Amino acid sequence: MPWPIDNQKLNRVRVMMKDQDVTALVVRAPDNVLYLTNYWCMKGYDAVVFPREGDPTLIVLEPQLADAQRNSWTKDLRLFKGYDERDPRPPQYRALDIALDVLKQRGLTDKIAVELNMGTQSADRMVGEPTTPTQNYFDAFRKISGHVLDATPLLNEARAIKTSQEIERMRLANELAALAMEHTREHMRPGMKESEVGGMYEGFVHGLGVGYKRKVEMARAFTLVWSGEGIRTFTATGDRPIQKNEPTLFEIWICVDGYWTDLTKNACPGELKPEYHKLLDLLLKVFNEAVSFSRDGASFPELDKLVRARIAEGGYPGQPSHPVCHGVGARAHEFPYAHQAGGGTIKKGMVLAIEPGIYWPQGGGLRLEDNFWITEKGNEKLCSYPDDFRLARSSAA
Numbered sequence: 157m158p159w160p161i162d163n164q165k166l167n168r169v170r171v172m173m174k175d176q177d178v179t180a181l182v183v184r185a186p187d188n189v190l191y192l193t194n195y196w197c198m199k200g201y202d203a204v205v206f207p208r209e210g211d212p213t214l215i216v217l218e219p220q221l222a223d224a225q226r227n228s229w230t231k232d233l234r235l236f237k238g239y240d241e242r243d244p245r246p247p248q249y250r251a252l253d254i255a256l257d258v259l260k261q262r263g264l265t266d267k268i269a270v271e272l273n274m275g276t277q278s279a280d281r282m283v284g285e286p287t288t289p290t291q292n293y294f295d296a297f298r299k300i301s302g303h304v305l306d307a308t309p310l311l312n313e314a315r316a317i318k319t320s321q322e323i324e325r326m327r328l329a330n331e332l333a334a335l336a337m338e339h340t341r342e343h344m345r346p347g348m349k350e351s352e353v354g355g356m357y358e359g360f361v362h363g364l365g366v367g368y369k370r371k372v373e374m375a376r377a378f379t380l381v382w383s384g385e386g387i388r389t390f391t392a393t394g395d396r397p398i399q400k401n402e403p404t405l406f407e408i409w410i411c412v413d414g415y416w417t418d419l420t421k422n423a424c425p426g427e428l429k430p431e432y433h434k435l436l437d438l439l440l441k442v443f444n445e446a447v448s449f450s451r452d453g454a455s456f457p458e459l460d461k462l463v464r465a466r467i468a469e470g471g472y473p474g475q476p477s478h479p480v481c482h483g484v485g486a487r488a489h490e491f492p493y494a495h496q497a498g499g500g501t502i503k504k505g506m507v508l509a510i511e512p513g514i515y516w517p518q519g520g521g522l523r524l525e526d527n528f529w530i531t532e533k534g535n536e537k538l539c540s541y542p543d544d545f546r547l548a549r550s551s552a553a
Contacts, residue, residue, distance in 0.1 A: 157373040157413050159194055161229040164319045166192070172310050173208045173269075180264040181206040181307050182255050182297065184248075184289055185274050187486040188311055189214075190414040195228040196374075199238075200287035201248040204230075205258045215254045217247065227373075234258070248287065252296055265300050269307035312491035316483055317505035322415065323529055326485070326507060327538060328372055329412040330527060333419055334541040336360045336377065337406065341423040341548060346400035350393050353404065354381040361410055372412050380407035385519030389478055401426040403522060403545070409488045416488040417538075418509040420525035422545040433546075435514060435522050440544055442466040442512045443524045446480070451534050452504040456481070456494040459502070463512050476513040476523070484509050484527050506530045507538070 169192070173181065183189055184203045190196045192206050193214050202220070205213040212230045218237050225233070236250040237243075243250065259265050272294065297304045318326070340357045358377040365375025382388065384399030398404055401424065408419040428436075446463050463480040467473075481494035484507050492500050502508070508530065513523030524543045528535040542548050 157371060158227055159321060159325075162194075162319050162321045165314065165322070166229075168317070169206070169310070169314045170208055172314055176269075176305075176310060177267055178269045178305070178307075178310070179208055179266040180259060180268055181311075182259070182268060182270045183307060183311070184251075184293075185271055187414065188271065188307075191311070191315060191486050193228050193230055195224050196414040198223070199247075201236075201238075201246075201251050203251050203255050205255055205262075205264070207262065207264055210262070213255075213258045215251045215258075217251075248289075248293070252293055256296055256300055259297075260300060267303040267305070268297050268301045269305050269310060270294065270297055271308055271311075272304075272306035273308045315485055316491055317503060318485060318507050318529070319505075322485065323507070325412060325415040326417065326527070326529075328368065329375075329410045329415055329417045330419075330538040331540075332361050332365045332368060332372075332375055332377075332412065333408055333410050333417050333421075334539050335364065336410075337408075337421050337423070337541045338548070340406075344398055344404065344423065344425060346398050346425050348398045349395045350381040350383055350386065350398065350404070351395055353383075353398060354379045354393050354406075357381070357406065357408070365410075365412065368412075375410065375412050378409045378411075381405070382407075387515065387521050388519060389476065389513065389515055389523070398425060401429050402520070403428065403432055405523060407523075411488075414486055416484055416486070417527055418482075418484050418488040418511075418525065419527065419539055419541075420511060420513075420523045421539075421541050421543075422522065422524075423548070424545065428546060432522070436544070436546070438467075438470040439512055439514060439522055439524050442470070443510065443543060446510050446512060447528060447535065447537075450481070450502055450508060450510060450528060450530065452502060452530055452532070454502045456492060456500040456502060457496045457498060460494040460496040464496070467512060467514060470514075472514045476511075476515065478511070478513065480512055481508055481510050483507065502530055504530050504532060508535075 203215045213232045216224045218235045238247045361377035381393045383404040384402035386396045403422045406421045410417045483490045511525035515521035527538045
């Protein structure tokens with residue numbers, strides 16, 4: 157979807173490149189291509205050469221030319237074929253050839269930064285088939301430049317601070333998450349399969365989200381749904397029935413034109429059992445204290461310690477078995493992470509997923525998770541669906 161060029165974030169990247177004396181970035185991870193060009197590729201073969209000075213070059217799979225022309229912030233588009241009768245190699249090798257030619261033609265070979273460490277596979281627009289570079293890809297840059305370094309730390313640091321445009325895009329994803337949760341809560345019934353309910357949620361987001369407010373070109377949802385004793389971390393959604401009077405937990409990732417949410421929401425058909433009232437009261441107390449702590453200048457290690465200490469004081473030492481806070485943006489899970497053995501400071505402009513959870517050994521439990529934008533005054537919750545799901549109980553008996 158076309159958006160005005162976000163010079164605020166592109167200038168931040170270029171300042172960091174200048175500080176590190178980087179001549180050009182060459183990125184292939186779809187989330188980084190999106191971040192630098194506003195083009196979200198379909199297959200994950202595309203790339204961008206992003207110089208410290210001058211216009212970027214976007215290298216585009218031929219059938220996606222119209223998408224790139226409509227959405228990209230750069231007009232320097234170079235096409236490569238998905239199938240070439242003269243070239244038996246996979247298409248990403250043709251994209252690499254173009255990237256190398258651009259670097260040499262524009263004299264950008266002094267110090268190149270490429271993604272030597274992407275950490276996790278990054279999703280293209282098709283999502284189901286992520287692609288990652290091979291060793292030949294990395295070696296090719298070392299042949300034309302005396303200095304090749306990892307672009308990942310620079311991009312991680314730049315991406316951690318969101319611009320107003322990025323917040324607007326993430327609000328759209330969070331709006332769809334809340335609307336889908338309301339819809340699913342009203343239509344789920346005890347006895348339905350967890351997978352049916354997950355499909356209901358995902359179908360609603362895709363159906364409503366494409367074209368939403370005339371600002372969304374593609375919206376997809378991915379959920380894990382667990383009910384009652386099926387609530388564990390982490391297992392696949394199954395064919396277990398939705399339980400009456402017990403929570404059903406939704407682990408939710410929604411992607412809107414390449415920008416994500418990472419949320420955990422709950423719903424209960426019927427009257428919540430007493431043991432879950434008690435557990436929810438404890439988690440809400442922990443969650444709200446963690447949210448209040450999460451301000452500009454606060455310590456990530458201390459946030460992790462705080463959440464785990466409060467959960468232990470509530471009778472659940474060692475919980476949860478997953479991180480309690482991480483960044484969200486052009487990936488559902490991105491830098492920074494809160495860890496008591498690590499470091500780092502919460503900064504204005506970050507969007508953080510805060511997610512304390514408690515899981516019982518016999519099955520069952522709860523997790524609360526929402527996305528918070530760190531502001532000058534503290535933080536702002538981005539999803540309107542209540543974390544105390546008793547305020548939004550299903551009408552199902």
